[in-house]
Amino acid sequence: MARALGTVMAAHGRHYLVEAEQMLFNCVTRGKKSDVAVGDVVEYQLTSKNQGVIEAITERKTLLYRSDQYRSKLLAANLTQLFIVVATEPGFSDDLICRALVAAEAGGIKPHLILNKIDVLALLPAAVKRLQIYETMGYPVHQVSARTNPEQTLATLMPLLDGQSTILIGQSGMGKSSLINLLIPDAAIATREISAALDTGKHTTTFVRSYHLNDHSIIIDSPGFQEFGLHHLSEGMLERAFPEFRPFLGHCKFYNCHHHTEPGCAVLAAIQSGAISQMRHDMYEQLVHEAAQTLGYK
């Protein structure tokens, strides 16, 4: 049978759902390869009525991925936006927010922060205050409540999503799937069907799944994470992925400054003047340290 082009809509281990002409095909890769991501446009070949093999991946516009010392884990391809979903409760981690922001910056994907569960009023002021640092850096922060204020949530998010390919990422329990279910009324049914097909069926999301918001917008749900390794980013990529560092890069005394303890470092001076926060510089140093531990993944 002839090869055809399709879009990867879900990934679960080495099993992929490929959509083409409004049909879904259960596809695998050849051999042990697992370098396909949700959002990839792939060439596939049917092996039966609804099954196929992915033969090739077409060129990606963007790629969002994590990596540890040994290997990289693809999250999604061809994204234009990243929604980092946090909530008033359970508590969220600045470490994970910073890593997600750095991954977005390095991948050329626009990040937004979505604060969900603003109905939990007792915890709202503290959460808003903690997000101020990101707002000051220029990252948009949007407040919503998927469960108690669906109209306001839709009115806030719909215009941002239109014409974009957006992934929702964040820690478990923040409300990513609740937001998806609100935005895509058929999502719950689709998720149940796929969970049945892939034999999961749990409440918590276990695989990356893409939905059509309309004919020119895509939204992707993903499993909650507790770690976000960025071992694949070099020191040079890392310093540029911190937007508040950029005005100071190139102004250090030494051209090859690591912004660690060097005299005449413009980045360290910016911490003293308050233009760069200590928390973000600590994060930068941590990521540089981790990148140095890389043993050559892939």
Ligand SMILES: Nc1nc2c(ncn2[C@@H]2O[C@H](COP(=O)(O)OP(=O)(O)OP(=O)(O)O)[C@@H](O)[C@H]2O)c(=O)[nH]1
């Ligand atoms: N109070 C409140 N609870 C909410 C809101 N949105 C979602 N929740 C609840 O938060 C819990 C977790 O929601 P999910 O949508 O499953 O969270 P998730 O981010 O998809 O979690 P994982 O799939 O495990 O990553 C559920 O019990 C929701 O009912 C909200 O706006 N307010």
Ligand SMILES: [Mg+2]
């Ligand atoms: Mg979920």
Ligand SMILES: [Zn+2]
């Ligand atoms: Zn420096």
